[in-house]
Amino acid sequence: MTSLKDRLQRGKDARQQCPRSSQAGPGDIDRDPLPLIEASSKGRVKSLVQLRYGRMLVSPFTFYRGSALLQAHDLAGTQNMGLSLPICGDCHLMNFGGFATPERNLLFSVNDFDEAHPGPWEWDLKRLVASFLIAARDLRHGKGVEESVCLDVVRSYQKTMARCAEEGALDVWYDAITYQDLLEQAEAKSTFEHVEKAIDKAQRRTHAQLLPKITERDRQGRLLIRDDLPEIFHLHKNTSLLDASDDWMKLNNWHPLYNTFMKDYRMTLQADRREVLSRFKVQDMAFKVVGVGSVGTRCLVALLTDDQQKPLFLQFKEARRSVLAAYVGSKSKVRHQGRRVVEGQRLMQSASDLFLGWTTGPTGRHFYVRQLRDMKVSAELENFDATTFNAYARICGRALARTHAKASGLAGPISGYIGKSDALSEALLKYAQAYADHNERDFERFQKACRQGRLQARSEADFAADHLP
Template sequence: MTSLKDRMQTGKDARKQCSRGSQASTGKMSRDPIPLIKASSQGRVESLVELRYGRMLVSPFTFFRGNALLQAHDLSSTATMGLISPICGDCHLMNFGGFATPERNLLFSVNDFDEAHPGPWEWDLKRLAASLVVAARDLRHGDSVEESVCRDMIGAYQATLLECAEQSSLENWYESISYTDLLAQARKTTLEHVQRAIEKAEQRTHAGLLPKISERDKHGRLVIRDDLPEIFHLHNNSTLLNAEDDWLRLSDWRPLYEMFMRDYRGTLQPDRRELLSRFHVQDMAFKVVGVGSVGTRCLVALMTDDQEFPLFLQFKEARRSVLADYVKGKSPVRHEGQRVVECQRLMQAASDLFLGWTTGPNGRHFYVRQLRDMKISAELETFDAETFAAYGRVCGRALARAHAKASGQAAHISGYIGKSDALADALLTYAQSYTAQNERDFERFQLACRKGRLRARSEADFTADYLP
């Protein structure tokens, strides 16, 4: 056994091979972003790739959110202290938020794990820092706010890692950030935002979602309502799948659903399988999600119990992580859905009641979770400088907790960071430099779309093209 002091010293010793100041480097940036953007679109539903690019064209911030592969490529040439453990992989500030635990408590944490993979903890922290500066600049907060928000986040990460280093393994495992805690700690200017988030979460239940996306058909059966380009049925005239798509060879959605459920049930705990057995499927449709995920396959199943109370399950395609080609660490599992689920369970204090994985036609991998159940994200456009800084701090705390729980190496990371501002200084320089690079990449992306190298369509144009 080694003492806390020894573990902290091991982290401190890592500065000899990777100084904290070296973390300011953005790495080798002599690359054309367009081939990497194209590579990240491979294997997606072809008609939706144009919508993906359209969403990325909205601003430098949506561009940054929409292509995690680009920064993964860039981070691969930067220095790290050498510690490899499960990380989020796409750790921007909009991939944090509120969600319900199985006990119906509302927690705040990292909440997107599509790109989760073993990797350097610095990559998550750098992507989060860059996203804060990109967003602050996009929202015209000014240079002083960009710096303070970034420094506050890193300071919160630093302080929380030290707390985690001094805690027992069980305390690390069970510790969480609840909205009750956030409410108690909120200052006057942020109190309203926290209260509004809690109220919104309480309304985001399956019962509340039912009338918004479903209706009765002419036979009185509950079905999901088509709403292009967000939701469509696979085999109706509204489908956005290409005519030669292998899913269209199926008679309807039921064979697809049965294939999903066959493997999925076995990934749940026995008590949760029993609960799932009390629901009966009514309908299933394709749902377009997010910015970076647009074009990946995602389906929603509407299920009801014997009293017609609903459960919405989301089957989301799990593709190879964008980190996989750039890190030395390998995922211990080969199923991409299992990779997402196991990383999520490791990094969150509690996870979705129905979180599991499965395999679809042609060997595509999926993970499964509830749709929208008490899930909430930040409304950045409504944040003043103080609220934005408070949000950055809680993201820093949440990321530190996730890294400490997943790695079991909080003392090593904390020893490396130390108590000074050395890492904060370096990461602020990194975030500002990468924000400038992101703006240059965005301009090249805009030009590629204008010149036809990439085809992009806005939400409105896309909808108009497919509506009868």
């Protein structure tokens, strides 16, 4: 059994090989972004790749959100202290938010684990800090806020990790950030109002509230998911955006796909949750486009109802190889990509979705499963003033530190490495400034490639116009 002093010293010793000032380097950025962007699009639904590029074209910030592979490549050329632990892998500020526990409590934490993989903790923190600076530029908050949010993220991470280093394993494991905590800690009226609004919104984001928004009844009275191109469409109707040659189009309808999913999925749930699921019957299934970076990967939503016609929406989301896999020395012990995502989420979150599990599609693709929308809320950055934006930076830094500490049990060495000074926060501010500049140059090259036709980009309006009556 090592003492806290020994664990902290292990981190301090790592500074000899990796000085905190060295973390300022932007990494392996002497490369062309276009081949990496094209590589990240392989295996996606071809027509939806155009939509992905259209969403990335909106701003340098949306480009950053959709290009996790680029930063993973670049981070491989940066210094780190030598620890490998479970990390999020795509830790930008929009991948944090509120979600419901199985007990219907509202928590705040990292909420996207598609790229979860063993790797250096610094990679998550660097992606998060850079995302705050890029978002601050996008929102035109000014250089003062750009700098302060970056420093606030790292200082909050530093402070929380130091606290975790002194806590027992179960204290770290059970700790959670509730929205009541956020209300009590809000230092400004504007921040308090944003938290209150998020709580109210989360309470309204239930399956019952979603039902009338995305469903309708056909002439026979059957409850069906409503097509809403390009966001939602059925696989085997004239509104489908899948290619005619797609292997899923060889199926007569969605039922074989659903039945294959459910066969494996049920066994990844606890027995009591399988029992609850057995009380629902499927009514319909459709393709749903989500996010920025995920656009073009396969995601389906199934509508199920119980005997009282109360709904349950399950989301089946494709899990591909993590963008980190090619760039970190450590390998994931889990071969099923859906299981990798689920186990990463269960390990890193304080509590996870009641129906979180994994499965395999009829042609071998890997998926993970969760409830759609259930009390999930994200930050509305465009409505944040500078005070609220800084408060959000601090809560994200706190949440990430808790995530890393819970998943690894290595809070002591990490805290020892960071220390009590601003050495790391100042280094990561320099990193974020350099990487934000580089992201803008990548964005310009991406824009040019779209203008010249090397990459095809289309907006939501373009897709909708194609299917006007």
